[in-house]
Amino acid sequence: MTKIRYTQAVNEALHEEMERDPKTILFGEDVALAVFGDTRGLLDKFGPQRVRNTPICEATIAGMAVGAAAAGYRVIAHMLFSNFIYTGFDAIANQMAKLRLMTGGQIDLPITVLAVYGGGASQAAQHSDANHPVLMNLGGIDVLVPATPADAKGMLKTAIRSNRPSFFLEASGLGAVGGDVPDGEHLVPLGKAARPKEGSDVTLISVGSMIRATHSAAKKLAAIGVDAEIIDVRSLVPLDEKTIVASVMKTGRAVVIDEARDMCSAASQIAAVIADKGFAGLRAPVRRVTVNNSSMPYAPNAEAAIFPNADDIVRAAASICQREVA
CATH class of the missing domain: 3.40.50.970 (Thiamin diphosphate (ThDP)-binding fold, Pyr/PP domains)
Known part of the structure; x- marks a missing residue:
């Protein structure tokens, strides 16, 4: 390595x-x-x-x-x-x-x-x-x-x-x-999601750039007694629906984190897949953490106000796990 x-x-x-x-x-x-x-x-x-x-x-x-x-x-x-x-x-x-x-x-x-x-x-x-x-x-x-x-x-x-x-x-x-x-020849198959963290209470499904905020959120959730599993989709087409649905069927809850605007986002598609193929295992509604339906502003403080972060993910996950966030 x-x-x-x-x-x-x-x-x-x-x-x-x-x-x-x-x-x-x-x-x-x-x-x-x-x-x-x-x-x-x-x-x-x-x-x-x-x-x-x-x-x-x-x-x-x-x-x-x-x-x-x-x-x-x-x-x-x-x-x-x-x-x-x-x-x-x-x-x-x-x-x-x-x-x-x-x-x-x-x-x-x-x-x-x-x-x-x-x-x-x-x-x-x-x-x-x-x-x-x-x-x-x-x-x-x-x-x-x-x-x-x-x-x-x-x-x-x-x-x-x-x-x-x-x-x-x-x-x-x-x-x-x-x-x-890895050293030497290194190929990663397309259409196969990664599971960088196992968990039992909620599945955090991260799209691309959101992985750092998702890992940070998982640590904060652990502090309030929520054991989060993380799925990194890695590719959107092809999408590893099997791994996503299996994880949600195990935890019963899902939060999808996507930097795209909310309407017709990758998070929306993933949430639809979960509803179609994993509905029987859900114990709470699927939550999405996305950007609102506007263009990204230039000013750093304005951009930060709409850009998804770890606290947004924690609030979404805590709401469906019925936990209080300080």
């Missing part, structure tokens, strides 16, 4: 996969400068034939990704901030998500789109969306939200090797977080 930061884990995965397959290429906004550090050193190592900056035009990036993948390349496209996905959405929603079906499986699209998402860093409304719910709704695209350095590296390597298009979303609040990453 080696302890590295989340961004370093992403960078290692990119280096290893580009070394592994000479048909793997990378392009996108500021990939040479590597403003987030995740693409650092790739241009120097692999050269401008395989690593290229693009203009600030996400429609071009998404269209290039579809065309290059259809022509036989394994594509890594960096959109920088996930809000920029919106301006590339025609090629994403109408081509990337649909071409394999429309060609009867004749065209594979091995595309991995990288983008940093989420609030908590005062990056204002146009750089702070957690827009995974929009991608979840497309069909035909995997949506990955790893929360630890080990999962970031292992899931990114798996995604790059897949012939399905995927969005690998890096939480802006996790880039500097450290963690142990």
